Amino acid sequence: MSEDASSGGFPESEGQGIRGHLRLVCGPDSRGLPSLREQSFRAPIHLSKPHLDAGTLVVNVVNPTAGLLQDDRIHQDVRVQPGASLLLTSPSASRAHRVRTGWAEVSQQFHVAAGAALEVLPETFIPQAGASYKQSTRAVVESGGTLLLFETLSPGRVASGESFEYTRLDWRTDVLLDQNHLLRERYCIRPASGEVQALRRTFPSAYYGSAVVVCPALCAQSACWEQVLALHSPESWLGVSPLSHPSAWTVKWVCNDAPLLRSLQHGVRTALYAAIGRTAPDLRRVSGR
């Protein structure tokens, strides 16, 4: 079944947006340090100069344009080879702008080899009023590999009084451990839908975050989940659950403002890194989060 080829109910558009891509292969160099063995990118994607921190190569993916516009299509393919550790992050929020017809789309594939580690930690996604956006993510982790996959979603430009005014978000995520399908998510979020209205009754400006972690070191862990669950409060709901393999877990959180969203993500990330016995690489940002 080809899921990428269909419009998935979005109105088709004949316009031509940007066709950007990012292809990275990260592997150990002659000193055993992670380095980019292959790289290819095309506008609107740009890479900052990577730096090493805590044994991990930190790569900032930059979109120097205003954000994703109608008919833009971005494809990312990132592979991490045995013995290498890569953090893929972005220095600022990514935005999807209003479309007259059609949609903007990002598809991304991640492959983590045995003995490799990949953290995907993008800044918050902000769908602006009238935006239609599709995102598909497929992450394959070989046994013995480590993956941390974060995602945070804003309801819009809240500071400008714009909340849940986008048209539609279509979110597809699959995570596999070898051939074992650990996680499949299919969201079609429309602000007028019953489930979004139900969400907004409790969190009027609902910010949403999620993390998926796959790591062999998690098999025997249990204490960290109590630590993660302690981040829950009446203002910020948070839940955690194992997936269908003992080394794979997911965390979800919902709150009413961006600082709390970031604080929760920081708390979850800190606890997860402690649980998997690694040091979290520094993002070199003012807030440190």
Place this chain on the structure above:
Amino acid sequence: MATDTAPGHSAWLPALLQTADALFPTGAYAHSFGLEEMVALGVVHNEHSLRDFLTGHVLPTLETQELPYLRFAFECATDLSALCLLDRELNALKLARETREASVQIGLRRLKALLTILDTPLLADFAAAIARGEAFGHHVCACALQGKSQAAPLEAVLVAYAYGALSSGVTAALKLIRIGQEGCQRALSHAVALLPKCLDASLLVARSEAGTFSPLLEIASMRHAFARERLFIS
């Protein structure tokens, strides 16, 4: 929904009623599917909020995930490998452990009970596939095989499943919040009135898109697994 009222054409109905009844031993009465934690979190506390829970959380999940997967399972019920693939896919969609395990527990109990009253290879073959580790035995798959074995039409199978999900929630609510039988029936009636629209919409959901965005219910189900006191398994 068209109903054939010709004599003999609803021979499937008594069997469907028997297996959809709360008396049928599936163990569903022991599950709240996140409602218990939604009560603990203060979201559901009276008749009005129970109604909101049913229409804002249960019906949307039925519409975009459970009923479409029941339809897919019904359509591939005679193709064991396709059914097993679907069952594993559904397992990956249910992120909260309790929700996932509740679906499997009830599915296995239903399958076991069905095997005592129905002698069809569809059920036995699926049970054997589960024993081989090729499938988990999710409830919608068991319901699809049940419907096929009873020669029930798809629409009736979908209605029975959806009604069961709603009534199960209301039954759990009786034990969790201050609400009487009449209040429960009013909340259930409100949700049942929206069921035809929900069923029609579910028929339009493609497999590549089937899934749900219900983070509060998902978080509640996740937190329930760590609760120190609870009445229900899920």
